Amino acid sequence: MKTSIVGLGQTEFSKNSGRSELKLALEAILGALEDAGLEVNDIDGLVRYTWDNTSEAAIVNALGLPSLSYYGETEFGGVNCCGAVAQASAAIEAGLANCVVFYRALNARSGVRFGRGERVLAEEGDWLVSRQPEPPGDIYSAPFGLLVPGQHHALYAQSYMGHYGLDEERFTDMLGGVAVTQRGYANRNPRALLKDKSLSLDDYRAGRVITHPLRIYDYCLETDGAMAMVIVSQEKARELSGKAVDVLAAGQYIFPGSVPMYLYAEKTYSLAPEGAAQQLFGRAGLSASDIDVAMIYDATSMMVPIALEDFGFIGRGEAADFLSSGGNGPGGPLPVNTHGGLLSEGYFHGLNTIAEGVRQLRGDSHNQVEGAETAFVTLRGASSMVLGRA
Amino acid sequence: MTVIRPSDEYLEQPYYRHLAEGTLHLNCCNDCGAAHHPPSPICPKCRSFNTGWKPASGRATLNSFAEARHAVHPMLGPKVPYVITLVDLEEGVRLVSGIPEGMRFDLKVGMPLECKVIRFDEAFALPYFLPVGEGGA
Ligand SMILES: [Zn+2]
Numbered sequence: 001m002k003t004s005i006v007g008l009g010q011t012e013f014s015k016n017s018g019r020s021e022l023k024l025a026l027e028a029i030l031g032a033l034e035d036a037g038l039e040v041n042d043i044d045g046l047v048r049y050t051w052d053n054t055s056e057a058a059i060v061n062a063l064g065l066p067s068l069s070y071y072g073e074t075e076f077g078g079v080n081c082c083g084a085v086a087q088a089s090a091a092i093e094a095g096l097a098n099c100v101v102f103y104r105a106l107n108a109r110s111g112v113r114f115g116r117g118e119r120v121l122a123e124e125g126d127w128l129v130s131r132q133p134e135p136p137g138d139i140y141s142a143p144f145g146l147l148v149p150g151q152h153h154a155l156y157a158q159s160y161m162g163h164y165g166l167d168e169e170r171f172t173d174m175l176g177g178v179a180v181t182q183r184g185y186a187n188r189n190p191r192a193l194l195k196d197k198s199l200s201l202d203d204y205r206a207g208r209v210i211t212h213p214l215r216i217y218d219y220c221l222e223t224d225g226a227m228a229m230v231i232v233s234q235e236k237a238r239e240l241s242g243k244a245v246d247v248l249a250a251g252q253y254i255f256p257g258s259v260p261m262y263l264y265a266e267k268t269y270s271l272a273p274e275g276a277a278q279q280l281f282g283r284a285g286l287s288a289s290d291i292d293v294a295m296i297y298d299a300t301s302m303m304v305p306i307a308l309e310d311f312g313f314i315g316r317g318e319a320a321d322f323l324s325s326g327g328n329g330p331g332g333p334l335p336v337n338t339h340g341g342l343l344s345e346g347y348f349h350g351l352n353t354i355a356e357g358v359r360q361l362r363g364d365s366h367n368q369v370e371g372a373e374t375a376f377v378t379l380r381g382a383s384s385m386v387l388g389r390a
Numbered sequence: 391m392t393v394i395r396p397s398d399e400y401l402e403q404p405y406y407r408h409l410a411e412g413t414l415h416l417n418c419c420n421d422c423g424a425a426h427h428p429p430s431p432i433c434p435k436c437r438s439f440n441t442g443w444k445p446a447s448g449r450a451t452l453n454s455f456a457e458a459r460h461a462v463h464p465m466l467g468p469k470v471p472y473v474i475t476l477v478d479l480e481e482g483v484r485l486v487s488g489i490p491e492g493m494r495f496d497l498k499v500g501m502p503l504e505c506k507v508i509r510f511d512e513a514f515a516l517p518y519f520l521p522v523g524e525g526g527a
Contacts, residue, residue, distance in 0.1 A: 145469065145472050145488065146488075148462050211474075256434060
């Protein structure tokens with residue numbers, strides 16, 4: 001693509017923002033424009049998740065934008081975090097807009113919680129009733145108690161364990177290698193919700209099991225707040241400050257059974273077929289070995305080993321060795337989620353995952369990878385991106 | 391005994407109606423014979439709208455399983471821990487299932503399973519899958 005991310009804005013990560021999602025969205029959007037060195041009136045495009053409770057109308061009206069020539073929505077929330085950037089980029093390349101803001105605002109701790117069954121069930125007498133046509137919590141899976149994404153991830157985890165014959169100890173060391181390493185990154189990131197909470201491998205092992213085989217430390221944080229990013233053409237980005245990071249490739253890749261919750265796809269120990277990596281790296285003109293730092297959407301820690309294998313950063317079945325030996329850590333062959341991830345920084349539904357890739361290529365991450373030129377971002381292959389230093 | 395059920399409009403559809411009558415039926419293509427799940431108005435293999443229902447053999451393998459220990463709803467408090475499963479039926483479709491309350495098995499990915507339909511009332515039954523020889527089918 002010939003676009004760049006030129007501005008990032010966000011509120012604080014919190015457990016109770018004390019303000020409306022609209023106000024959070026507006027704060028993040030204004031912050032992103034200021035970061036980009038652009039005027040609010042420069043916004044002529046918006047991209048949002050269908051799941052966001054704020055609307056294009058609310059944003060346009062609240063900000064009094066002179067006009068909006070493009071707005072687009074993407075489905076499945078964080079599944080499409082990179083797809084939203086692809087959409088913004090496509091709109092710019094098609095001449096539909098010049099300055100597109102992608103934002104997400106959510107009170108996901110003080111408001112509706114994704115980790116709770118109440119989101120998908122109604123109480124009717126002695127029964128809980130599902131009317132959901134699609135997972136999570138749909139009419140075919142809810143009666144068995146499969147209600148929230150975190151339980152789905154436990155199914156992927158057990159499938160992976162079974163497929164590769166990992167025993168409990170090796171499996172624990174693998175995911176502990178994700179959670180502990182990312183907490184270390186978060187401890188050096190002043191923005192992170194868990195910046196002051198250390199996590200040792202012993203702490204991890206002693207963690208409460210939520211849905212076996214996943215522990216409390218394998219799960220992302222429920223978070224209130226908002227984030228926004230500004231996307232413009234590379235040409236325009238070159239006229240702005242030196243904060244631009246180029247979108248080398250961004251795209252979507254879904255297939256039968258893979259969305260919304262990956263229940264019905266053929267493999268469950270792998271969450272993206274080879275085509276996803278081929279499409280992404282083909283568009284970027286790069287290969288996995290050219291990537292300096294990876295941001296992997298970690299709704300649970302299990303997303304990390306699977307994405308590393310699915311995109312060819314390591315071989316099939318090698319994740320336990322790679323992660324338990326710190327391959328994802330500072331100085332490792334591929335630092336991963338250097339902000340602390342959704343596990344330890346906070347959960348802005350993938351936007352903070354993208355933002356850390358941008359920061360790494362600007363050279364201003366709190367866990368800066370020296371000389372990073374390229375960053376990879378994905379949510380289990382359903383949407384993915386390669387960013388490059390401008 | 392589960393405490394979660396689909397709403398009545400879904401229980402009146404063929405998939406759940408067959409279960410309430412005691413058998414697991416799969417949505418199948420009358421032209422190419424392929425089964426699919428969840429039910430759909432069109433066959434995803436040959437795109438025929440001529441679909442119907444056939445009884446499943448009940449034979450399956452265990453794709454994965456997970457034990458929910460944390461109750462994600464207050465009414466599930468008395469139900470945890472419970473086991474959720476993903477099962478691959480020999481007809482080539484996957485179902486979400488589980489282990490019935492009060493039963494415990496040593497589960498292994500890839501193990502053979504057989505179906506046991508459990509009825510909760512005249513309108514509602516679920517297809518569980520048990521290790522072969524443990525009282526299914
Ligand atoms: Zn057919």
